[in-house]
Amino acid sequence: MLIEAKKKVRMPGIFLLVLGIIIEIFSLLFLSGLILIHYINYQHGIYQNPAFREDFYLSQVVVLIATAFQIFTAPVIIYGAAQMLKLKNYYLSLSAAILAMLPLSICFLPRLPIGIWALVILSDKDLKAEFSDSSNS
16 A cells, blocks of 8 residues: 555655755745846946835835745755655645645746645545554654
């Protein structure tokens, strides 16, 4: 039964793992771009205009918070997917699937179906029993 359970979580686990890696890479690249844009705007004196500065700062803060959230949640998705593949730590695997579905970026389009797929697989009661059996041994 353990081999069958591992086969069942293999594909959604791999997709979740790859998704977490992609989210982390793109989030770090996006953060680098934000820093570069801020630096260029500062060098060209764009922040001297008070009306522009307030709107721009507010939008940058919102984007920065969303990006930082992704940077810190992507490792949870990666680790949860790895635990899912090993059939260990059911609740972390479940958390990874839920975090994968959060609409924080353009990566939301592939995130939603992968997260739902992982949730559907993890909702199987027989599979949940395999998680608890493997974590006790």
